[in-house]
Amino acid sequence: MTENLLSVAVARLEATARQFKTNVLMGADALKTDDKARRTNIEDSMLHVGDVIVVPELPENNLETAKQWVSIPMQEGGKPILRVLCEVTDSNGNKSYKALFAGTLTKTVRNRETGSSEGTTGTVAEAIKDCATNVDVWGKVAGKTIKVTSMKEVPIIRRGFNGNPDRDTDTQVLTLDFA
Numbered sequence: 001m002t003e004n005l006l007s008v009a010v011a012r013l014e015a016t017a018r019q020f021k022t023n024v025l026m027g028a029d030a031l032k033t034d035d036k037a038r039r040t041n042i043e044d045s046m047l048h049v050g051d052v053i054v055v056p057e058l059p060e061n062n063l064e065t066a067k068q069w070v071s072i073p074m075q076e077g078g079k080p081i082l083r084v085l086c087e088v089t090d091s092n093g094n095k096s097y098k099a100l101f102a103g104t105l106t107k108t109v110r111n112r113e114t115g116s117s118e119g120t121t122g123t124v125a126e127a128i129k130d131c132a133t134n135v136d137v138w139g140k141v142a143g144k145t146i147k148v149t150s151m152k153e154v155p156i157i158r159r160g161f162n163g164n165p166d167r168d169t170d171t172q173v174l175t176l177d178f179a
Contacts, residue, residue: 006068009085009097013070020076027059027066030082031135046098047148050091052179053100055084057143070099082134102134105141109171112157122149124176145179 017024025032047053056065071080083099090096105128108119119125124146131137151172158169 005095005097006085006087009099010067010070013072013083013085017072020073020078022073022080025071025080027063027069030069030071030080031059031138047088047104047151047174048090049148049151051148052089053098053146053148054087054089055100055141055144055146056086058139061143068097082138084138102137104174105137105176107173109154109156109173112155112168118152118154118173120174120176122175122177124178127178146176147179148174149177150175 014024056062056068059066059069068085069082070085071082073080081101083101085097086100088096088098105120105124108117110116111118124141127140128137131140151174153170154173156169156171158167160166
């Protein structure tokens, strides 16, 4: 069943790549596109408290999991961004594949009410705190199981662009622990 779910997730990303008239990079080729300075990336993995995330092994260590390392742009003409398709089991035991971005693991935001920085916490954050690049981050979590142990709503200001004004909104900051 999980192989079928992975096939569907890969097919969606391939369709997106065709729409953007670009190629899908997978495995070690995808990982190479993420060798940049570590910083917060776009993340939309929609994780919840109690989710258990199985991060696949690095593609050069296991060819079977190479198709789970995918790099395509977020929009037409954009630079490729690595996302790792991870098996996620929710608190009810339901399995799916969700895209995990380095930014989900390294997220830091400024609280608009207090002005303080708040970021991802837990044993995962501790393990990757000294990583200089996203490839280093992936090296620390590849082949491991992570659990979302808590989530905090943080009020932020979403900066506008392309003529859109700034706006107040909230975001989630996760506590991620190795299971």
